[in-house]
Amino acid sequence: MDIKPRQLEIIEAAGQLVTEAGFAALTTKRLAERMHFTEAALYRHFASKEEILVTMLHHLAANIDERLAALAETHPDPKERVRAMFDSQFTYFQKNPQYLMAIFATGVLEASHGIDAGIERIMVVKRRHLLNAIKEGQRSGVFTSDHSAETLSHIIMGTFRLHMLQWRMSGRSFDVRKKGRALIGAALDLITR
Amino acid sequence: MDIKPRQLEIIEAAGQLVTEAGFAALTTKRLAERMHFTEAALYRHFASKEEILVTMLHHLAANIDERLAALAETHPDPKERVRAMFDSQFTYFQKNPQYLMAIFATGVLEASHGIDAGIERIMVVKRRHLLNAIKEGQRSGVFTSDHSAETLSHIIMGTFRLHMLQWRMSGRSFDVRKKGRALIGAALDLITR
């Protein structure tokens, strides 16, 4: 499933609309306006509005998977790898805030199964990489084994998600990387034995 | 701002619809159907659809504030109080899953300022009570002071929120109290010095 350049432009515009003004703001009319063409032109590139969102989520999941997999190779130390993983996320969303919606959309929307599945897949991808790092850290003794890797992952993942939510709710008015690094650092410190 | 019994019925039906099938499913038509009367009758009780949601959030915030304030008096020990606070939340949402939407709606909707403000207020209320308990625990030495109370609150709050999200995404298919107690217990364990 390759994405053509024009499709990517549309996807980015769609993400912008959602991030700027909420899901209800993503209409074919507004999306076409932002693309400086008519509604009908959208359907030259996508079969439906849903396909736009599903393709976006697919694209995101693949992207994230790739980035996190690369980090696993360049950062053998589990603790440093977790740090780098979230740093990578902060940098990515700072640069591409239009994709923030993919973090928060779940649980409220359920506009379609395809969208829900796409969002869940992103969560699963992240969770898998984080869980691997935590397990390695437990094996090498750097992280506590008083609690399961799943539990520790959950705590770190929850910390990350709430941070992103607060950043978004504040209108992205603070330095998400700086504060994020401090939070993830604190969480890592707590699970370090 | 007192809520009449009939208004409460409508609010609960609205929450049900959102929790069952997402925000898009909350239409005046469907809401009226669930209430077994016509759309027009809705407007005998609320001025607008937005007012229904805003009133719901107001009601919830007041309810939560009351419950958490009561717990502060019956549970002087900070650690036990935090446990009781979240236990109270789990029990409440297990009993009233129609209000789950109030936890997740933020960040995606922004259908109106009133709704966003209502959701934020609920977060602020919870945060205030949790922060108090954590600060007390730090003062009495039961919680670590290696990190700020704000940071520790954030980590616990994030753990809670992700747990609720997963419960919701799973179709509420597991025991949210049991698993929730374990997670909050683990988080409390990590911040206990």
Next chain:
DNA sequence: AACCAGTCAGTTAGTATTCACTTACTTTGT
């Protein structure tokens, strides 16, 4: 007891607007 006035909570039958999407045609780049 009987009437009157007002309110509460519902009804039927609409309104204008917006939605995602379609059809038939035209322009543009190679």
Next chain:
DNA sequence: ACAAAGTAAGTGAATACTAACTGACTGGTT
């Protein structure tokens, strides 16, 4: 010449909300 990418002008369905009206009940006056 041809395919890709655009346009104009619509479609039916759904949306939140309104207008006008109705029956049941309530409290006060005679």
